[in-house]
Amino acid sequence: MQKQCPLCNSLQSIRFICPVCGERLLDGGKIEDYLDAYGPYFESVTDTNDHNGHCTHLLYCKHCGYDERRDIETIEL
Ligand SMILES: [Zn+2]
Numbered sequence: 001m002q003k004q005c006p007l008c009n010s011l012q013s014i015r016f017i018c019p020v021c022g023e024r025l026l027d028g029g030k031i032e033d034y035l036d037a038y039g040p041y042f043e044s045v046t047d048t049n050d051h052n053g054h055c056t057h058l059l060y061c062k063h064c065g066y067d068e069r070r071d072i073e074t075i076e077l
């Protein structure tokens, strides 16, 4: 049974709140998509998707510029 990330598959919207200003965080996409930007430091997370039961996303706040990486639990479809 393959588990899928609900955010990657548009099954779920983000309900996390910015700890700085209280606005809703937006999904910046899978962290893998940012590897080029962050450089080799993040090479170790290339294997996150579906293997460890979570998919790491970059969440950001459009309002204040806050961002964080968040592990999204994958679910069986
Ligand atoms: Zn995902």
Ligand SMILES: [Zn+2]
Pocket (backbone or CB within 6 Å): 018, 019, 020, 021, 022, 023, 061, 062, 063, 064, 065, 066
């Ligand atoms: Zn904010």
